[in-house]
Amino acid sequence: MRPLKIASVVAAVHLIVLGFFFFKPPLNYFAVMCLSTIVVWSAVFSFGKGRKRAAIIAGLLFQLVTQQVAYHAWLSGQAGVWWPLAQFLALQYVIVLHLGSSPEDA
């Protein structure tokens, strides 16, 4: 399972990096992505300890809505839907995997 995890993280990091070269995210969009990631996931992993899976799904849905709002506000005229979405999901995957396996969370 561990090699699979490492391979998936490497693929996700590549997606994040390639996203910068394929759709060149503007400052507003990327700042909103970073800040909402910090706020949502620190809240989810702090307060959703009892129902971890439900909390992660709720956090992911909330993040998805935020990403779509930010995309339509700042990016829809400049880039297609798929690269921003793939980069966003890869970022969330790396964060959730890191936090889900951190010693504080165990």
Place this chain on the structure above:
Amino acid sequence: MSGKLQASRNERDVNCFSKATPLLHTMNSKMALYILTHGVGLIAFALLTHRVTPGIAWVTLITGLAGGGLCALWGVLGLLGHRRRIGALLTLIPVCLVLITQAVSAWMVRSTGKSESLLLPTLITLMLVASVGMLMYVLHGNRPPEFYLPGTARREGSLSRGKDSHSDAGRHQSK
């Protein structure tokens, strides 16, 4: 004779600009100086986080030292004439990624009450904000409009811009 000379000069300029499409990806001295300053600042902040919470923020320390050191290196190389932005971009993207995970962890620990101090999460968040700002500046700063066009259109745009600017220059010279 002079018309022939002018035509050959124009052709040479066009060829020069078609080869010079990578100019879209270069930085100037001001940007190199900002990257150098950011690198030094990142190192300073990493040392500060390690000083305020010794033995805890190891990942932040390593990220700050390695990322800051590399940024400083790209800045110095930029000032010395190596004008490609790709190195700085490929340093700043992982730095931002690691700092996001560290910021989430730090705020999480703070909100669960395991730590009362606001200093560590605030410092990491400041490092993140500075790195995101620098990443966006390196990605978008001083780009010509052709940079935002898709591949072929970008090359054509760069070529026509080169033609225009050089024919303008020729006009000014003839005046």
